[in-house]
Amino acid sequence: MDHEVILRMQDINKAFPGVQALDHINFELRKGEVHCLLGENGAGKSTLIKIMSGAHQKDSGTVLLYGKEVDIKNAHISRDLGISTIYQEMSLIPGMSVAENIFLGEEIVKSPFYIVDKEKMEKQAEEIFREMNIDINPKRLVKEMSTAQQQMVEIARSLVKKRQIIIMDEPTSSISDKDTHELFRIIHKLKSQGVAIIYISHRLQELSEIVDRITVMRDGQDIGTVNMKDVTIDQLITMMVGRTLEKMDKPVRDHIGEVLLEVKNISWGNVVQNASFILRKGEILGFAGLVGAGRSELMRLLFGAEKMDAGRILLQGAQVEIHSPIQAIGHGIGYLSEDRKRDGLVLSMGIDQNITMANLPRVCNGFFLSRKKEQLEAKNSVQALNVATNSIHKLVKFLSGGNQQKVIIGKWLLTDCQILIFDEPTRGIDVGARAEIYKLMNGLAQLGKSIIMVSSDLPEIIRVSNRVIVMNQGRISGEFENDGTITQEGIMPLMLGGVGNVS
Amino acid sequence: MFHKIADRFGIGIAIVALFIFLSVSSPHFLDIANLLNILLQVSISTIIAVGMTFVILTSGIDLSVGPLTAFSSVIIGLTLHLDIGIGIPILSGILVGALLGFMNGILIAKLKIPAFIATLGMMSVARGAALFITNGQTIHMFPSEFRFISAGNLMSIPIPVIYAFVVVMIAIFILNYTKFGRHIYAIGGNKEAARLSGINVKSVETWAYIICGITCGIGAVILTGRLNAAQPIAGIGYELDAIAAVIIGGTSLNGGEGSIGGTLMGAILIGMLRNGLNLLNVSPFLQQIVIGAVIVSAVFFDQYRRSKKDSSAAKGLNRPSQAVGATKPYQ
Numbered sequence: 001m002d003h004e005v006i007l008r009m010q011d012i013n014k015a016f017p018g019v020q021a022l023d024h025i026n027f028e029l030r031k032g033e034v035h036c037l038l039g040e041n042g043a044g045k046s047t048l049i050k051i052m053s054g055a056h057q058k059d060s061g062t063v064l065l066y067g068k069e070v071d072i073k074n075a076h077i078s079r080d081l082g083i084s085t086i087y088q089e090m091s092l093i094p095g096m097s098v099a100e101n102i103f104l105g106e107e108i109v110k111s112p113f114y115i116v117d118k119e120k121m122e123k124q125a126e127e128i129f130r131e132m133n134i135d136i137n138p139k140r141l142v143k144e145m146s147t148a149q150q151q152m153v154e155i156a157r158s159l160v161k162k163r164q165i166i167i168m169d170e171p172t173s174s175i176s177d178k179d180t181h182e183l184f185r186i187i188h189k190l191k192s193q194g195v196a197i198i199y200i201s202h203r204l205q206e207l208s209e210i211v212d213r214i215t216v217m218r219d220g221q222d223i224g225t226v227n228m229k230d231v232t233i234d235q236l237i238t239m240m241v242g243r244t245l246e247k248m249d250k251p252v253r254d255h256i257g258e259v260l261l262e263v264k265n266i267s268w269g270n271v272v273q274n275a276s277f278i279l280r281k282g283e284i285l286g287f288a289g290l291v292g293a294g295r296s297e298l299m300r301l302l303f304g305a306e307k308m309d310a311g312r313i314l315l316q317g318a319q320v321e322i323h324s325p326i327q328a329i330g331h332g333i334g335y336l337s338e339d340r341k342r343d344g345l346v347l348s349m350g351i352d353q354n355i356t357m358a359n360l361p362r363v364c365n366g367f368f369l370s371r372k373k374e375q376l377e378a379k380n381s382v383q384a385l386n387v388a389t390n391s392i393h394k395l396v397k398f399l400s401g402g403n404q405q406k407v408i409i410g411k412w413l414l415t416d417c418q419i420l421i422f423d424e425p426t427r428g429i430d431v432g433a434r435a436e437i438y439k440l441m442n443g444l445a446q447l448g449k450s451i452i453m454v455s456s457d458l459p460e461i462i463r464v465s466n467r468v469i470v471m472n473q474g475r476i477s478g479e480f481e482n483d484g485t486i487t488q489e490g491i492m493p494l495m496l497g498g499v500g501n502v503s
Numbered sequence: 504m505f506h507k508i509a510d511r512f513g514i515g516i517a518i519v520a521l522f523i524f525l526s527v528s529s530p531h532f533l534d535i536a537n538l539l540n541i542l543l544q545v546s547i548s549t550i551i552a553v554g555m556t557f558v559i560l561t562s563g564i565d566l567s568v569g570p571l572t573a574f575s576s577v578i579i580g581l582t583l584h585l586d587i588g589i590g591i592p593i594l595s596g597i598l599v600g601a602l603l604g605f606m607n608g609i610l611i612a613k614l615k616i617p618a619f620i621a622t623l624g625m626m627s628v629a630r631g632a633a634l635f636i637t638n639g640q641t642i643h644m645f646p647s648e649f650r651f652i653s654a655g656n657l658m659s660i661p662i663p664v665i666y667a668f669v670v671v672m673i674a675i676f677i678l679n680y681t682k683f684g685r686h687i688y689a690i691g692g693n694k695e696a697a698r699l700s701g702i703n704v705k706s707v708e709t710w711a712y713i714i715c716g717i718t719c720g721i722g723a724v725i726l727t728g729r730l731n732a733a734q735p736i737a738g739i740g741y742e743l744d745a746i747a748a749v750i751i752g753g754t755s756l757n758g759g760e761g762s763i764g765g766t767l768m769g770a771i772l773i774g775m776l777r778n779g780l781n782l783l784n785v786s787p788f789l790q791q792i793v794i795g796a797v798i799v800s801a802v803f804f805d806q807y808r809r810s811k812k813d814s815s816a817a818k819g820l821n822r823p824s825q826a827v828g829a830t831k832p833y834q
């Protein structure tokens with residue numbers, strides 16, 4: 001690989017009111033390399049790449065492209081300079097088809113009247129998907145697709161035209177292992193064509209597969225750039241958080257009590273078929289499976305967000321009717337949804353108002369809201385979860401991705417739910433905070449709360465759960481007590497459709 | 504600095520500027536009688552705009568406020584002539600407003616008909632109903648107690664102004680200090696997130712339209728008293744005034760953001776403009792053009808301000824920063 005520098009950013013500063021998001025950052029990108037930006041939630045990674053993509057303007061500093069200073073005033077200029085960006089937060093238009101989204105702003109037109117050539121766009125999109133080895137119909141509307149599929153569309157979008165630089169902000173946070181694999185294959189191919197890739201991820205394990213160099217950021221400053229092959233993951237973590245992390249405790253099991261929840265034969269179309277399981281008091285129950293296996297849907301049914309076709313739910317032996325989230329919460333069930341922007345947060349509200357949203361009575365004096373109580377609760381949550389913010393009133397739309405996730409967790413912790421369903425709770429969350437969330441879940445379990453955790457991150461499932469249920473294509477395909485002997489290799493076949501020891 | 508002030512008080516500045524301009528250019532503008540007159544003129548539109556604010560905050564719209572007001576007014580007129588005192592007629596006017604609002608709410612929240620269409624339909628239905636039960640005739644001659652209670656003066660302050668004040672205060676209180684108010688904002692901000700947080704979205708949405716209907720009923724009481732007549736064709740253009748006041752007042756048409764205080768200022772701005780144009784003898788035809796242009800440009804400036812703010816600053820940060828414990832983990 002030659003070491004020609006394509007992009008050089010020198011002394012970049014960027015402030016938002018109350019935060020210095022970027023503080024004298026230096027960054028260099030070489031031809032044909034995969035360069036990872038690493039840092040905790042709120043470290044400034046997304047802000048840096050947004051300056052490259054024209055979404056934000058730098059306050060000061062210089063950006064050199066092939067040695068020439070450029071002024072990236074808007075997204076258009078960035079694109080014309082050969083930079084393409086996959087944002088952390090989805091930027092697709094829900095009501096449009098996949099093909100229309102992929103070619104948005106670069107539509108293929110037919111002369112003489114500049115009519116949009118739909119067929120050609122759909123055909124080209126199909127080709128891209130074929131190359132990506134992924135089965136997505138370009139005619140489908142984006143809003144009908146799962147988060148994972150949408151993410152793949154985002155990725156496809158950056159492949160439409162040949163670029164010199166592709167920026168990927170947490171592309172793997174919501175896609176399956178198989179898709180991640182395909183993505184890495186594509187990245188390798190792009191690399192061999194001389195494309196430089198900036199890659200942001202909180203999944204440290206995957207870095208060694210593709211990354212050449214890493215720039216670590218902390219609190220808006222760059223801590224240094226290192227070669228991937230020269231460092232260990234532990235060293236990287238230390239650079240990121242500025243200290244070594246304590247090791248996680250293994251899940252404790254001596255406080256697990258009697259059966260609290262019984263789910264019997266829940267079905268919903270062919271998405272969830274005849275699913276039955278139990279949950280004990282004080283237990284952490286992990287749900288493993290591929291994206292699209294029906295885990296989230298099963299949870300949404302249990303929470304009353306969707307109406308089940310058939311099935312029963314028993315709480316402490318007595319049958320309960322759950323037809324709406326209100327009823328679910330009334331029965332002490334809370335659900336932390338998988339897509340924070342779509343159905344987790346009210347972006348136009350502050351942190352405090354989002355945190356109290358699911359349990360307003362707690363901050364009310366009778367009929368009336370008490371701002372004082374609300375601020376107190378919000379302040380406690382923000383402190384307990386280490387949300388990086390300078391004010392509890394900050395609108396959540398201005399928080400970094402990981403910190404938004406923490407706010408949702410805070411919201412559900414404030415409810416007095418006995419059963420908490422966490423759907424991908426650590427998506428986009430940095431290692432340090434991840435450890436905190438695990439600790440918190442353990443703590444809750446020890447207090448006698450029961451937790452269901454849906455996660456596509458197998459190591460996480462094995463680390464945290466007392467028991468693991470595996471789903472495949474809408475059915476429960478296996479179940480394991482986590483007595484220290486289960487392995488990824490043991491679970492994987494069941495996720496892919498094998499038959500297991502259903503106990 | 505100026506920017507910051509303009510940011511928070513943009514519309515306030517517009518009001519002050521217009522106030523100064525009018526006091527200089529018209530000798531009668533500053534008369535106490537005229538100022539009270541402005542307040543009286545805007546009291547109905549303010550009250551209805553308050554109801555409209557609830558609806559727009561949930562990201563809805565109510566186009567039927569004019570006919571709703573007319574229908575309530577007609578009901579009040581008819582019941583007043585039954586000689587059963589004035590309490591029941593007033594109450595039934597307000598209740599009828601609430602009922603039609605409830606119907607809007609059911610159509611929109613329960614039957615999922617787009618608010619624009621549902622209330623457009625209601626606009627025609629309510630107007631038709633008002634014309635039908637009166638046979639198109641105006642109802643006159645109401646008892647003087649009624650006229651006093653609805654449109655009289657209390658120590659030379661017009662009573663409608665007092666009503667408007669009370670309605671505004673109650674609405675501010677509901678939106679800022681009650682669970683219901685918080686739910687309104689949450690639904691407008693993100694309906695799905697609100698639903699999954701256990702908020703009863705359908706009921707809250709329906710209530711927003713009921714409240715809007717109630718404000719139309721109150722408006723109808725005042726209108727009927729002031730005109731000493733109940734006209735089935737009353738209330739034409741009310742939706743324009745109400746929506747304009749809400750939007751000029753800074754409430755987002757997408758819902759979730761806005762305030763009653765803004766709506767009040769929006770209503771006052773429009774009222775002052777109307778009054779000023781009258782004093783300056785501008786032709787009524789021309790007035791319509793001016794008002795339309797002002798509404799559109801106010802919204803334009805608001806959008807411009809918002810887009811600037813979104814790209815460079817966080818709104819909540821103008822407030823005093825809260826001392827939050829561990830703001831930066833692991834340093």
Ligand SMILES: Nc1ncnc2c1ncn2[C@@H]1O[C@H](COP(=O)(O)OP(=O)(O)OP(=O)(O)O)[C@@H](O)[C@H]1O
Pocket residue numbers: 016017019021039040041042043044045046047048088388389398399400401402403428430813814815816817
């Ligand atoms: N538009 C904005 N207005 C105000 N503050 C902002 C804005 N965008 C980002 N910030 C703040 O700047 C800091 C850096 O945010 P950024 O999104 O770059 O973090 P990040 O490193 O990408 O984190 P994550 O891993 O959670 O995605 C955070 O403190 C965030 O709250």
Ligand SMILES: [Mg+2]
Pocket residue numbers: 045046047088169400401402
């Ligand atoms: Mg980010």
